[in-house]
Amino acid sequence: MLKKFKISLAAQILIGLVLGIIVGAVFYGNANIQTYLQPIGDIFLNLIKMIVVPIIISTLIVGVAGTGDIKQLGRLGGKTLIYFEVITTIAIIVGLLAANIFQPGVGVDMSQLEKTDISAYEETSAQQEDQGPFHILVDIVPSNIIKAMAEGDMLAIIFFSVIFGLGVAAIGERGKPVLAFFQGTADAMFWVTNLIMKFAPFGVFALIGITVSKFGLSSLVPLGKLALLVYGTMIFFVIVVLGITAKIFGINIFKLIRMIKDELLLAFTTSSSETVLPRIMEKTEKMGAPKDIVSFVIPTGYSFNLDGSTLYQAIAALFIAQMYGIHLSIVEQITLMLVLMVTSKGIAGVPGVSFVVLLATLGTVGIPVEGLAFIAGIDRILDMGRTVVNVIGNTIATLVMAKWEKRFDEKKFAEYQAANLK
Structure with a gap:
């Protein structure tokens, strides 16, 4: 009998990616193809958004209630935020250095560049600035948790889930049925995640097809130097900065990337961290990180630990300055770095976040x-x-926090690594 042939999820996504690029290139500039493909891409993204909030709430409540130690949670929160701030600051510095050394904006012929309407981003930026410097602290505490869930306000959801989890732990035996309910919810949602992932190749095909048909590969030519620098600097940051960080805590960056290759391919083709959040949470727990650390660090990282975004923002800011022939002194670049450190945290969850941060x-x-x-x-x-x-950064952050807290299961990690790196 012939052995049943099975194509892995990564291979299916790659096939979807290649076919999407081909279709997009063939129908470049054709609005009709975008009309047909957009619903497929939107359905896939909506399916992912549908499950993200229930997964975060259920896993965080189970994790916190299972720990029930407010001191331990406070220590984890403090360490996590310190780690996020250090890594994102290094990302900004690497971006600024890369833009100063390679100067991608010098000599760009602005007449070749097509201007795009950014009025929607400007309106969002103005709304954020009107809220004042302390709005992020106020927004963490939701006045209406149902509204926060509907809007996908991650920080407010995390705050509520942590408080609720502590409450469940505090009432002891009476909280066990509640805990069982949320454990069942988490298990069911992870099953749903695996079901939705079967649709991923179609979603990837549609989303990449729309991108190529809309912009074409020719749009890269006048801005090729910027694109090459951004990608080159990101590769350097992952291998050197995140690689050294991982190595300090006994993790091999290349092996880790191989273990999450399916999720990275999906994140790349969809340009959405949300599409892989449930799977990354599931995988890091299987790798040996405790449930409460996974369910706290990863959702928080999606608001505070956007390494790729902050690195890009630093390069883009200097690119525009160089394009206009504006020389920024060391003091001005330090000011830019400090402002980026604040603004990149203050508008997490806002659509087009990188553009809005740069506008601000x-x-x-x-x-x-x-x-x-x-x-x-x-x-x-x-x-x-x-x-x-961003996805690689948050995966490493979760494993680092588990090791820093001395709660990482090395045996589990070794077994997972052996099973997935054959």
Whole structure:
């Protein structure tokens, strides 16, 4: 009898990616193909968004209630935020250094660049600035948790889930039925995740097809130097900065990337970290990180630990300055870095977050925000790369926190690694 042939999820996604690029290139500039493909891409993204909030709430409540130790949780929270701040600051510095050394904006012929309408981003940026500098602290505490869940406000959801989990732990025996309910919810949602992933190749095919048919590969030519620098710097950051960080805690970055290759390919093609959040949570737990650390660090990282996004923002800011012939002094670049550190945290969950952060930042050092219109055309292509870096960064952060807290299961990790790196 012939052995049953099975194509892995990664191979299926890769096939979807290649076919999507071919279809997009063949129908470049054809609005009709976008009309047909958009619903498929939207359905896939909506399926993922549908399960993200229930998974985060259920796993976090189970994790916190299972621990029931507010001191331990506070210690984990403090260490996590310190780690996030150090790594994202290094990402900004690496981005600034890369832009200073290679100067991608020097000599760019602005007449070749097509301007894109960024008015929607400007409106969002103005709304964020109107809220004042402390709005992030206020927004963490939801006035209406149902509204926060509907809007996907991650920080508010995390805050509520942690408080609720502590409450379940505090009432002892009476909380056990509640705990069992949320454990069952988490298990059911992970089953649903695996079901939705069967649709991933179709979603990838549609989303990449739309991107190529809309912008074409020719859009990269005038901004090729910027695209190459962004991708090159991201690869350097992953291998050197995240690689050394992982090595300090006894993790091999290359082996880790191989273990999450399916999720990275999916994140790259969809430009969405949300599409892989449930799977990354499931995998890091299987690798040996405790449930409460996984369910706290990964969702928080999606708001505070966007390494790829902050690195890109630093390069893009200097690219626009160089394009306009504006020289930024060391003091101005330090100011830019400090402002990026604050603004990149303050608007987590806002659509087009990287653009909105740059709009809120560029004016502080005298860079014309209109310059963003020139790079908006290839933002989707750059977004694919920075999404991958964000996912790798948050995966490493989870394992690092588990090791830092001395609660990492080395045996479980070794067994998972042996089973998945054959």
